[in-house]
Amino acid sequence: MVQEPDFLQEKTKREHKGVKLTPGTIVLIVGIVVFISVLGIQLFQQNQLQPVAGERAPNFTITTYDGETIDSRDLRGQIVIVNMWASWCGPCHAEADDFQQIHEDYASDGVVLLGVNWLDIDDEALEFIEFYDLTYPNAPDIGERVYEAFNVQGMPETFVIGPDGIVRATFLGGTTYEALSNVLNEVLAEDAS
Amino acid sequence: MLAEIGLISLALSFITCIYSIIASVYGEIKVSNRMVISGRNAALATFPLLTIATGALLVALITQDYQIAYVFSVSDPTTPMFYRVTALWGSQKGSLLFWDFLMAMFAFGAIIFNWKSDRRLMPYTIAFMMASVAFFIGITLFIENPFARIWADPVTGETWEALFVPANAVAPPEAWLAANAQGLSPLLRHFGMIIHPPMLYLGFVGFVVPFAFAMAALASGDLSTNWIKATRRWSLVAWLFLSLGLILGGRWAYDVLGWGGYWGWDPVENAAFLPWLVGTAFIHSVMIQEKRGMLKVWNMVLVIGTYSSVLFGTFATRSGVIESVHSFARSSIGFPMLTFWGVITLIGAYLIVYRWQRGELTDEHEFTGILSRETLFVLNNVIFMALTITIFWGSFGAPIISELVIGQEITLGKDYFLPVTVPLFAALYILMGIAPLSAWSATSLSRLGNALVIPLFLTVITVAIIVFVMGHLSIGALVGYGIVIIGGWVAIYETYRAAEARVRTKGEGWLQALGKLLERNQRRYGGYMVHLGIVVIGIGVIGSTLFQYETRRTITMGDSVAIQDYIIRYDDVTVGYEVPNPGPNDRVLTRATITLMNESGQQIATINPRIDRFPQMSMMIAGAHSTAERDFYMLMDGFDAEQNLASFVIYINPLVNLVWWGGIILIIGTVMATYPKDIVPEHIRTGNKPKEAV
Amino acid sequence: MSRYLTALVIVLVTAIGIYAQDTVTQDDVDEVASRMYCPVCENEPLDQCYNPTCIQWKREIRDLMDQGLSNQEILASFVERYGEHVVGVPQDPFLRFLSFGAPLIGTLIALAIGLMTFMRWRNNQADVSVEQYDEKPKYADSYRSQIERDLG
Secondary structure: OOOOOOHHHHHHOHHHOOOOOOHHHHHHHHHHHHHHHHHHHHHHHHOOOOOOOOOEOOOOEEEOOOOOEEEHHHHOOOEEEEEEEOOOOHHHHHHHHHHHHHHHHHHHHOEEEEEEEOOOOHHHHHHHHHHOOOOOOEEEOHHHHHHHHOOOOOOOEEEEEOOOOEEEEEEEOOOOHHHHHHHHHHHHHHHHO | OHHHHHHHHHHHHHHHHHHHHHHHHHHHHOOOHHHHHHHHHHHHHHHHHHHHHHHHHHHHHHOOOOOEHHHHHHOOOOOOHHHHHHHHHOOHHHHHHHHHHHHHHHHHHHHHHHOOOOOOOHHHHHHHHHHHHHHHHHHHHHOOOOOOEEEEOOOOOOEEEEOOOOOOOEOOOHHHHHHHOOOOOHHHOOHHHHHHHHHHHHHHHHOHHHHHHHHHHHHHOOOOOHHHHHHHHHHHHHHHHHHHHHHHHHHHHHHHHOOOOOOOOOHHHHHHHHHHHHHHHHHHHHHHHHHHOOOHHHHHHHHHHHHHHHHHHHHHHHHOOOOOOOOOOOOOOHHHHHHHHHHHHHHHHHHHHHHHHOOOOOOOOOOOOOOOHHHHHHHHHHHHHHHHHHHHHHHHHHHHHHHHHHOOOOOOOHHHHHHHHHHHHHHHHHHHHHHHHOOOOOOOHHHHHHHHHHHHHHHHHHHHHHHHHHOOOOHHHHHHHHHHHHHHHHHHHHHHHHHHHHHHHHOOOHHHHHHHHHHHOHHHHHHHHHHHHHHHHHHHHHHHHHOOEEEEEEEEOOOEEEEOOEEEEEEEEEEEEOOOOOOOOOOEEEEEEEEEEEOOOOEEEEEOOEEEEOOOOEEEEOEEEEOOOEEEEEEEEEEEOOOOEEEEEEEEEEOOHHHHHHHHHHHHHHHHHHOOOOOOOHHHHHOOOOHHHO | OHHHHHHHHHHHHOOHHHHOOOOOOHHHHHHHHOOEEOOOOOOOEHHHOOOHHHHHHHHHHHHHHHOOOOHHHHHHHHHHHHOHHHEOOOOOHHHHHHHHHHHHHHHHHHHHHHHHHHHHHHHHHHHHHHHOOOOOOOOOHHHHHHHHHHOO
C-alpha cells in the first residue's frame, strides 16, 4: 500500500500548473463567490443601524387608523417626527402625553408628528390612542416596513426629520417634551434663517 | 497581572502560529528539513501558550478579578464556583478563547501522534491547521479580546474598557467592580448547557485535523490513502463529540426551554447539524476509498465540506447574520469570519479541481453492478447531500434570498422541515438496513432478499409489539417504525451471524466471540452499534413527534382533570425565594404541586412544575414523570393567586426517552469503533521504521 | 396611566387571561399559534412564547376564532397585517414555491451527481475491458469472493 508521492517530480512538472477553466469549474467558482457575496450583503444589512443626525431618512408610506394614506415624500418641506411605539412598552406610555403636547404646540409651525405602531393588535393600539387622547396621526406598520426601513431595534424609537429629508435627531428609547422641543426649536430657527 | 499574562501568551501564540505556517511551507518547498522541524516546534508551542492564556482567564474568573471586563460581564460575587468555571465559555469572548484552546489542542495531538507515521503530509497539514488556529486566535486577539480591563478616570469616575493602561487612568475600586458585576444568564445554569458547548466545540474544532490532512494531500500531491489512514480516528473522535454535543443540546432544550420538545429546527441548531450530516457522509464514504480506491473526489468534497460547514456554522451563529434565540450578540467578527470561510472553501475547491483535472483523483476499481455496496454508498452520499442542501436552504438560503431579493422576510419552521426531510431520513434508514448486507462490486437481488428475511421478520414482530404496547395504530406509524427498525435488526443479526460462525468453527464462547469480532473489525461492529443507536433514536423521534399529545388547561386549586389515561389534581402552589437570605440575583420560585393519578385514581407520582423568576427573566421548568414508554411533562405558564387558578401546558411524549438511550448506545458504539488499540503508533510497537525511511 | 399599567402587569403575570373562554378551547388557539412565530423573538414559535405581543396575538387568534374564521383565514390575516415571517411556511404562493421547490431541485442535482459518478464507473469499465483485454477480468467470481473474504 506504500505509494510513492512524486514530490520532486512535481516541481519539474510545473508547466501545467493551475486549473483549466472548463465550464464546470467556472460555474463552481462563480457559485461560491456569489454565495459568499450574498451572505456578505445580508450581513452588511443586518449590521445597519438607525439613521442618525445628518443621514438621509428612508421613505415610507403608511395608512393611518383613520384610513388616511401618508407618503413621506409628500411631507418634504415640513419637519416630520416619526415615533415608533407599542402598547405594551413602558417608556411608550411614559412619553405619550409629551408627544401629544408637542403636537398641540408645534403643529402650527408645520411640524408633522406621526405615530407608527409596531406589531400591536389594532384593538390594543386604538385603546392606547384613546387612553392618551392622541390627536396626531397614528398608523399601523403593515408588514413591519417602517421598522425595517429605519432599522429599528427596540421600542420606542423616535426620529426627527428636517424639511430636506435629513435626520436631525434620533432618540433610542423614551424621550421627553423638553428634549423634543429643543431639537424642534433648533431646526425651526435654522429653517427661518 | 492575570490580564497581562493572558494577553502576552495569547499574542505569543499568534506569533508562533504564523511562524509555523511560514516555516512549514517554506521548508516543504525548499526541502529544508530544519525549517520543517522548526515549523513543527513552533506549532507545538501554540498549545501550551494558549493553555496559559486560557488558564489566566480561568484563574481570573475563579479569583473574581472583576477589573477584567469579561469576568465583570459574566459573573458576580454571588455566582457559585461551578458556574464561575463554566463562565469561561458563557459569552462570546471567553468562548472564542476556549475555542482557540481546543483547536490548538487537536492540532497538538495530531502533530504528536501523526508526526512519524505521516511525515510527508505533515508540513502542509501543520500549515493548514495552524492557519485555522491563527485565524481564530487573530479574532480573539484583535477583535474580541477577553483580557480587556475596566479603567476609571480618577477625577470624573467615568469608566471604560481598554486593553492597555490608558494615560491618567486607574483601576476602579474593587468594591465598585464587585457591586456592579453582572451575573451569568440564568438560562445557562443547567448541566446540559454547561457541558453542551464544550462538546459541540470539540466536535467542531476536531474536524480541523481531517480537513488539514486532506488539504495537505491535495497540496502535496500524495493522494494515496495515507491521509485517510491518518485521519480516520480523528474524524471519528470529532464526530463523537459533535454527536454528544447535539444530543446534550436536545436534552437541555427538553429540560429547560419548556416547550416539550428537543429539536426546534432553529437556524442555530441546524447550523450545528449541518457539519454532522456532511461528516457522517464522509466517515461512511471514506471507507470505500480505503477499501476500493473509489469515490476520491467525493471524499475530498465531503471532508472539506465538513470543515467548511463548521466554519459556516460558526459564522452564522456568532455574526448575527441570522437572528435566533441562540445567537450571540451582534459583533464585528462577522466579516472576518465570512472572509476566512470563503477563502478556505475556495482554496479547497480550487485544489480539488486542480488535482481532478490532472487525473490524480481517478477511481481505481471501475466495475460495479447497479446493486453493489459501492452504488449504495454513492446513494448514501447523495441523500446526505440532499439533506444538507434542504436544511441549509430552509435555515439560511430561503430566508436570506427572500429578504434580499424580494424584500420579504420569511421564517421556515417545522411545516417546512418535516415534509422535506422526513422522506430523506426514511431513505437513509432504508439504506442503513440494506447496505450492510450488500456485497462489494455486485449483489444479486435474491441474495439481498435472503439476507433480509430474518431481520424483516424480527422487524415486523417489533413493530407489532410497539404498536400493541403504545396503542399507536396508523399506517404512518407502522411504516415509519418498520423503516427505522429494520436497520437495527440487520445490525444485530449480522453481528449474531458472525459470532455464531466463530462459536461454531472456533469453539469460542459467545462473549469471547463477540470480543474477538470487535477486535478484528472494530469499525464494522462499532458501526453496527452506532446504527443500533440511531435506530433507537429514530423510534423515539417517531413516537414523540407523531404521537405527542399537547393540551393547555386552566385548573382551580383542588380540582382534578382527566387527561388521556391520566388524572391530575392541582394541590398547591408556593411562592418564595429559593434561599433564606436572597441576594439581588436570586430566583423566586413559584412551585406547583400536582398529583398524577392513573385512570382509576391511584396515585402515580407527585410532580412540581415551576416558574423561576430572575430579576430580568423568567423560566418555566417542567415537572415530569418519566417512564420507559412515555413522559408526562407539565409546565405551569401562569397562575392567579386571588382566584386560585393556574394554567398548565401538558405534554405526553411517548417513547421520548429512547432518544436519550439511543444517544448513549450511539456514543458507546462510536467509542467501540474508535477505541485506540494502537495508540502507540505501529512503527514503534513493531520496531519497523516509519514509512519515510523506506 | 397607572390604571393602564396595572392592567398590563396583570396580563404579564398570568397568561390565563388569554384563555378565559368557553367556546374556543385553549388547544384550538395553540393549534394555530403553533404554526406561527413570535414577531419579536425570532424563531420562537408563538404557542411557546409569553411576551406581551405574543399574549396579545393569542388573544386575537381566539377572538378571530370566535368570529368564525377558519385557521387558514386567521393565518392569512396575520400575514397580511404583519408580514410573511410570522408564519412557519410562507402563505404567498410564489414564496411557498420558492421554499419547497429549491430543495427538490437540490435533491435532483445531488441525484444527478450520484448518477454521474456511477456512469463514470460504468464507462471507464467499458474502456478498460477493450484496451486491456488480456488482463484477468476484475469481476471474476473468484476475485470477488476473495475481496469479500479479505474485507472480513
